[in-house]
Amino acid sequence: MNEQFRIAQKLGLMFRPEETLPEDIKFWAIKQLKAPSPVLGTETVHSEIKPWPKSLQPNLDERAEMMRLHWENTKKRRQKIKGFDTEAARQANDRENRMHKKDMLKFAHQNAYGSDQVRQRLVSFWTNHFTMGGFESRELSSHAMEEGILASFDDSFSDMLYKATTHPAMLMYLDNHISAGPNSNHVRWARSRNEQAGLNDNLGRELLELHTVSPSANYTEDDIRDAAKVLAGWGMDVQGNDIQNLLEQAGTINHWDMYKKNWAEPGSKVVLGKTIYQGKQGLRQLTDFLANHEHTITHLSFKLAEHFVSDEPKQSDVDYIASAWRKNNGSLESIHTAVIERAIESKEPKFQWPMTWLFQVVRLTDSRYFKGWSEVDTYLDRTMETRRIFEELGQSFWVQRQPNGYSSKKEDWMSGEMFERRIRFSESIYNSGGGITEPEVIMDRIGASKETRNLITSLGSSRKNQFIALMCSPELMGLEHA
Amino acid sequence: MHNYKLTRRDFLKASGASLFLSGIPLPGFTSDNPPGNISVIILEGGMDGLTAVPPFGDPNLEKMRSSLIPEDYLKLNSFFGLHPSLKKLSSFMATNNASIVHATSFPYKKRSHFEGQNLVEGGGLSPFSEKTGWLGRSLELAKIPGRALSLDMPLILRGYNENDNFFPANIQNSNKINNNLVDTLSKVHSMYGAKVFQKVKQKSIENLGNIPRDAESLAEYAGNAMSKKGGPIASVIRLDDFDTHASQGDGEGKDHGERLAKVDNVIAAYKRGLGNAWDRSIILTLTEFGRTVAMNGTWGTDHGYGTVGLIAGGSIKKSRVIANWPGLAKNEQFEQRDLMATIDYRSVCAACIEKSLGLDHDLIASQVFFDSKLPRVFDFIFS
Numbered sequence: 001m002n003e004q005f006r007i008a009q010k011l012g013l014m015f016r017p018e019e020t021l022p023e024d025i026k027f028w029a030i031k032q033l034k035a036p037s038p039v040l041g042t043e044t045v046h047s048e049i050k051p052w053p054k055s056l057q058p059n060l061d062e063r064a065e066m067m068r069l070h071w072e073n074t075k076k077r078r079q080k081i082k083g084f085d086t087e088a089a090r091q092a093n094d095r096e097n098r099m100h101k102k103d104m105l106k107f108a109h110q111n112a113y114g115s116d117q118v119r120q121r122l123v124s125f126w127t128n129h130f131t132m133g134g135f136e137s138r139e140l141s142s143h144a145m146e147e148g149i150l151a152s153f154d155d156s157f158s159d160m161l162y163k164a165t166t167h168p169a170m171l172m173y174l175d176n177h178i179s180a181g182p183n184s185n186h187v188r189w190a191r192s193r194n195e196q197a198g199l200n201d202n203l204g205r206e207l208l209e210l211h212t213v214s215p216s217a218n219y220t221e222d223d224i225r226d227a228a229k230v231l232a233g234w235g236m237d238v239q240g241n242d243i244q245n246l247l248e249q250a251g252t253i254n255h256w257d258m259y260k261k262n263w264a265e266p267g268s269k270v271v272l273g274k275t276i277y278q279g280k281q282g283l284r285q286l287t288d289f290l291a292n293h294e295h296t297i298t299h300l301s302f303k304l305a306e307h308f309v310s311d312e313p314k315q316s317d318v319d320y321i322a323s324a325w326r327k328n329n330g331s332l333e334s335i336h337t338a339v340i341e342r343a344i345e346s347k348e349p350k351f352q353w354p355m356t357w358l359f360q361v362v363r364l365t366d367s368r369y370f371k372g373w374s375e376v377d378t379y380l381d382r383t384m385e386t387r388r389i390f391e392e393l394g395q396s397f398w399v400q401r402q403p404n405g406y407s408s409k410k411e412d413w414m415s416g417e418m419f420e421r422r423i424r425f426s427e428s429i430y431n432s433g434g435g436i437t438e439p440e441v442i443m444d445r446i447g448a449s450k451e452t453r454n455l456i457t458s459l460g461s462s463r464k465n466q467f468i469a470l471m472c473s474p475e476l477m478g479l480e481h482a
Numbered sequence: 483m484h485n486y487k488l489t490r491r492d493f494l495k496a497s498g499a500s501l502f503l504s505g506i507p508l509p510g511f512t513s514d515n516p517p518g519n520i521s522v523i524i525l526e527g528g529m530d531g532l533t534a535v536p537p538f539g540d541p542n543l544e545k546m547r548s549s550l551i552p553e554d555y556l557k558l559n560s561f562f563g564l565h566p567s568l569k570k571l572s573s574f575m576a577t578n579n580a581s582i583v584h585a586t587s588f589p590y591k592k593r594s595h596f597e598g599q600n601l602v603e604g605g606g607l608s609p610f611s612e613k614t615g616w617l618g619r620s621l622e623l624a625k626i627p628g629r630a631l632s633l634d635m636p637l638i639l640r641g642y643n644e645n646d647n648f649f650p651a652n653i654q655n656s657n658k659i660n661n662n663l664v665d666t667l668s669k670v671h672s673m674y675g676a677k678v679f680q681k682v683k684q685k686s687i688e689n690l691g692n693i694p695r696d697a698e699s700l701a702e703y704a705g706n707a708m709s710k711k712g713g714p715i716a717s718v719i720r721l722d723d724f725d726t727h728a729s730q731g732d733g734e735g736k737d738h739g740e741r742l743a744k745v746d747n748v749i750a751a752y753k754r755g756l757g758n759a760w761d762r763s764i765i766l767t768l769t770e771f772g773r774t775v776a777m778n779g780t781w782g783t784d785h786g787y788g789t790v791g792l793i794a795g796g797s798i799k800k801s802r803v804i805a806n807w808p809g810l811a812k813n814e815q816f817e818q819r820d821l822m823a824t825i826d827y828r829s830v831c832a833a834c835i836e837k838s839l840g841l842d843h844d845l846i847a848s849q850v851f852f853d854s855k856l857p858r859v860f861d862f863i864f865s
């Protein structure tokens with residue numbers, strides 16, 4: 001591939017046919033970090049590309065209200081209250097008060113049609129790092145992705161970590177909204193009534209293990225427990241609490257700033273030798289400390305290099321990113337710039353996630369493979385349900401999954417079934433019609449290698465087979481040639 | 483309530499199990515054909531062994547976790563009960579085709595899911611030390627392939643290139659896969675990618691048709707495939723959501739109970755698929771760790787250490803609860819919080835490999851688990 005497409009594959013989502021290839025690819029990639037990103041999509045499968053309607057992008061308050069309504073209606077349905085107990089009412093409730101189908105489609109659209117491909121790749125990396133894919137929290141994960149992760153790109157990792165940790169999607173996904181300090185007023189009150197209440201260390205543990213320092217820091221169970229104590233009191237059930245209850249418990253209706261004093265653990269805590277003071281500010285103190293911890297820097301520099309540079313990054317790649325991190329106090333722009341520089345420097349192919357590969361194929365071929373936003377709840381003959389596309393790929397940010405997210409290494413994605421899906425999706429994209437299906441045109445644009453051209457020539461005249469082979473070639477999958 | 487013939491508890495001191503080393507073990511089979519087949523059900527998240535198989539004879543159980551004990555458990559013997567969601571397993575126990583190993587774990591004590599999962603699948607001496615899995619290495623030694631029932635290839639089965647996976651596809655606008663195309667693709671991909679494409683070809687020749695994707699249907703399919711001559715000899719299936727930090731519940735229909743019912747149904751589905759091959763089968767559960775003895779503040783349990791292993795199949799001739807019970811008093815717990823593990827579950831896995839693949843224990847110990855001192859517990863399970 002020519003240098004523009006080689007980099008667009010490693011760091012982005014490939015150039016769409018209408019995009020002009022930049023002369024200076026490094027300059028372009030770094031500039032992408034600051035590119036404004038209106039959410040682009042289509043109203044129907046084949047209509048023109050334009051910004052997503054505001055009405056389909058609710059803010060957090062509106063999402064919370066929808067979740068509450070959905071829950072209320074579901075309760076009424078279960079109680080068999082007239083008007084709520086029909087199948088039509090159930091469907092209407094999902095249609096009006098559920099967001100994840102629309103969020104999923106918006107994500108697919110932005111990746112397929114958006115003009116901020118490098119940012120989108122970084123958003124996916126961090127969304128995967130801060131996995132929040134639970135059953136209820138999936139209603140909020142798209143909000144966390146845009147307002148917690150993407151919106152932090154001009155700030156530091158500390159800011160992103162705090163936003164992700166306190167986001168209701170995270171607090172609910174890892175049970176923190178129901179965790180109370182063992183010596184909190186709430187627990188004392190519960191005990192007097194012989195009820196169960198207390199600490200849940202789920203988020204405290206993953207905050208240390210996955211989100212920041214990693215087990216290499218040799219933290220103890222006491223560190224985990226104290227981190228959980230710092231977190232105790234944060235968050236409330238988004239779907240099950242009315243405004244009155246939120247105000248009584250947390251003094252606010254802002255779910256991103258919900259701290260219940262009565263559930264908090266009094267006294268200071270010690271995490272990895274650092275004393276954390278009691279009270280709401282303690283969490284920011286803890287996340288700032290963890291964000292700048294040497295083990296966090298090396299852990300995440302490695303993880304970034306593994307995702308963008310090479311499956312087996314060189315120590316010098318990791319050091320380069322870590323050094324940019326230290327020098328610039330965790331500025332995400334500096335960290336991301338360092339990642340871009342090393343990814344360009346390294347000539348090694350980088351295997352791409354199934355999801356990333358699909359977006360790349362769609363962009364490269366200008367296909368219309370996704371529903372339009374007006375068709376979310378409509379069955380279409382020739383266009384797959386978005387949820388099913390992700391399901392077949394074995395990868396989605398909206399499914400229940402483990403908090404460690406998806407692996408960046410090819411060895412974890414190599415299987416007969418996974419490769420079978422690549423062939424099937426290539427065929428499906430070809431058959432869905434429209435777009436550029438001539439392998440020659442695509443190969444000329446990307447500057448395909450000699451090996452890839454030979455592969456296509458050897459296949460005879462079936463354009464469909466040529467198309468599938470091109471998309472499943474080592475070059476387009478980010479794998480080595482024989 | 484079931485009435486069992488299990489009149490005595492079989493205690494096992496793992497440290498005292500017999501073993502001697504005699505130079506370099508000979509690789510390969512101890513007999514010409516593998517005597518059986520093996521299936522592993524991976525329970526992701528850390529199964530709570532004290533809920534699945536409550537030791538109601540331990541006076542501290544009630545004290546530590548009164549709200550997590552199922553009331554209507556099935557009595558196994560004077561000490562252990564079985565969760566009411568495991569009814570099918572209990573019927574297999576009644577016919578001497580299932581056993582339980584309690585207070586067991588892989589030797590991993592750090593309570594991280596991801597390290598733990600890597601270790602129980604990799605089977606190495608520390609997390610992330612192995613790029614292949616213990617079942618994969620066993621099959622490589624036996625030279626007979628196995629099959630995973632998932633979209634990806636789980637670590638546990640990696641290590642033998644002939645191993646395959648299966649998961650039904652459902653993609654609009656795609657038809658039959660062109661085998662010439664797949665051949666050509668496998669020629670241009672480097673060695674590993676090429677192998678994987680060859681498997682795609684195999685699949686399209688087998689023409690597996692449309693099988694539902696739920697765990698039960700997959701297990702039945704796997705059992706059926708293993709029952710056929712020349713079919714896979716091992717299979718792996720993953721069940722998730724055992725990480726019950728909150729609202730774990732006690733009996734049937736509660737969170738943990740529903741997950742156990744799923745395990746129960748998967749084992750029964752295997753049996754249906756296996757048919758007569760059930761008689762030479764072994765199915766075992768595998769989980770990264772157990773959970774805390776005491777309930778946490780949110781009606782659940784946090785990550786722990788010792789747990790339970792469920793084993794079923796016609797290879798078992800006598801049902802037992804195999805345990806060297808450590809006790810549940812605070813000072814008997816591991817780090818005063820978890821169920822202590824007194825049996826190394828690697829030994830149990832090794833015994834199941836020995837039984838199903840006919841490999842020699844010393845070979846399994848040294849070349850699969852890289853621990854030549856791994857105790858042999860075969861007789862406690864299969865005699």
